[in-house]
Amino acid sequence: MALIIVVGGSGQHASVVYEAAVLSGMAVAGLAAMDAAAVAPAFDCPWLGSLGAIADGGIARGDRFIAACGSNALRREISETLLAWGAELASVVHPAAIVSPSACIGAGTAVLAGAIIGPRAVLGCGVIVNHAASVDHDGAVGDYGNLCPGARLAGGVRMAPGGFVGINAAVLPGLYLAENAVVGAGAVVTRDVAADDTVVGIPAVSVRRGRP
Ligand SMILES: CC(=O)SCCNC(=O)CCNC(=O)[C@H](O)C(C)(C)COP(=O)(O)OP(=O)(O)OC[C@H]1O[C@@H](n2cnc3c(N)ncnc32)[C@H](O)[C@@H]1OP(=O)(O)O
Missing domain, CATH: 3.40.50.20 (Rossmann fold)
Structure with missing residues (x-):
């Protein structure tokens, strides 16, 4: 095969x-x-x-x-x-990624070098967890989500399908990123993000609500 x-x-x-x-x-x-x-x-x-x-x-x-x-x-x-x-x-998991045995990885998902997937985290189908990105304990990334290199989801963060978190961005514990939410590079997200919203900066604020 x-x-x-x-x-x-x-x-x-x-x-x-x-x-x-x-x-x-x-x-x-x-x-x-x-x-x-x-x-x-x-x-x-x-x-x-x-x-x-x-x-x-x-x-x-x-x-x-x-x-x-x-x-x-x-x-x-x-x-x-x-x-x-x-x-x-x-799914493809780079041997230099660290994946908790209690995590769940969906079909068609790529977990790349240096990524860390914490205990009980759940990745949907077709997700990318790029280099050195992490999904901490109890986190969830919905289908076809994308965590760019160095992106950090703290414990319990949930991303609905189609989300995008830019390079080196951080999302604080327990927050919810609704469907197709976009987090800009380097942002620190301190509140839930609405569907189709794009947030940037520290603390992250909306620059575009609704689909572009
Ligand atoms: C292996 C790899 O390379 S994986 C790929 C990694 N790539 C990334 O991480 C890219 C992440 N993308 C971004 O950060 C983008 O700038 C996005 C998605 C947030 C926004 O992109 P666009 O929708 O094209 O928005 P646009 O460039 O028009 O910017 C809108 C405003 O937000 C500002 N802005 C855009 N991105 C950021 C950011 N990351 N941080 C702070 N401000 C930003 C812009 O300066 C602009 O402000 P202005 O209206 O005052 O001029």
Whole structure:
């Protein structure tokens, strides 16, 4: 059973997921894309072409997939397409990540080097916990959420699906980030964040409410 990494965008995030998968001992079949016209990203991993061609050849051979792109919406779209085809999503956990044995990691989720997932934390499907980011005890990250490098969720923080926490941002204990909330780089979040809101600064304040 091998892993197929589905690229969205430039392939930079895919290169990080690829390295984590190889270092964790997974067999990687190669990279694929949703778009038949997509070109292989410039790093050393076999290029399998479009997902459509792979599906025509038969996904049933037991390969598993992970969508590898920073965009939450695109990761969701790729993952949901794969699931609709009956494909199985795999999670990738870098061997230098620290994951509590009582934590739960959803399918299609990437936990990258230096990340820490604390006791009883729950990560949904298609989540990214990027380099040195952490989800402390009893935290929850909803489906297709994205914690950028160094982002910190204190104990008991809950993120609804589609959330984004920028590089080196911190969220104080027990807070709730509603669906598609965006926390800017370096922010310190001291209050709950409303759905589709973007907050920045210390303490974090809203710069855009509602979908852009
Ligand atoms: C491996 C990797 O690299 S993972 C990727 C890591 N990337 C990140 O962490 C990026 C995080 N993104 C940000 O912080 C972005 O600035 C966002 C999402 C908060 C806002 O982006 P946009 O929606 O494009 O907003 P925009 O750039 O128009 O900024 C709106 C206002 O907020 C300010 N602002 C934006 N980001 C921040 C921030 N992080 N801290 C403080 N102020 C900020 C802007 O200066 C601007 O203020 P102004 O209206 O007074 O000029």
